[in-house]
Amino acid sequence: MTDPTAPATPAEEAARALVVDVLAGIAPGPELDGLRPGDDLRETLGLDSLDFRNLVVGVSGRTGRRIExxxxxxxxxxAGWVRLLTTG
Known part of the structure; x- marks a missing residue:
């Protein structure tokens, strides 16, 4: 488990930026600017299942990574998205 107080690595920063960028096309708004690593995306951003699926498709398309x-x-x-995108 990573230390939550440790500075983010460049790979973690890039992963976070990518996910936030995809989210900006799905759920733009001030909530996105204040999104913290542990905030529940569905609750904080009001994502429904179609929005979540669009997030999965968007991230998968931009990274080439299959998300099961x-x-x-x-x-x-x-935080879960960053872990998925920065680990093997």
């Missing part, structure tokens, strides 16, 4: 349904339960917050 089994991964969805780990992708409830920004």
């Amino acid at each position: 349904e089994d991964d969805y339960e780990r992708l409830t917050d920004l």
Whole structure:
């Protein structure tokens, strides 16, 4: 487990920026600017299942990484997305 107080690596910053950029096309608004790593994306941004699916498709398309349904339960917050995108 990573130290939550440690500075983000360049890869983690890039992953976060990518996810936030995709989210900006799905759920733009002031909530996105204040999004913290552990905030529940569905609650904080008001995402429904179609929005979440669009997030999955958008991130997958931009990264070339296949995101399986089994991964969805780990992708409830920004920290989960960053972990998925920065680990093997």
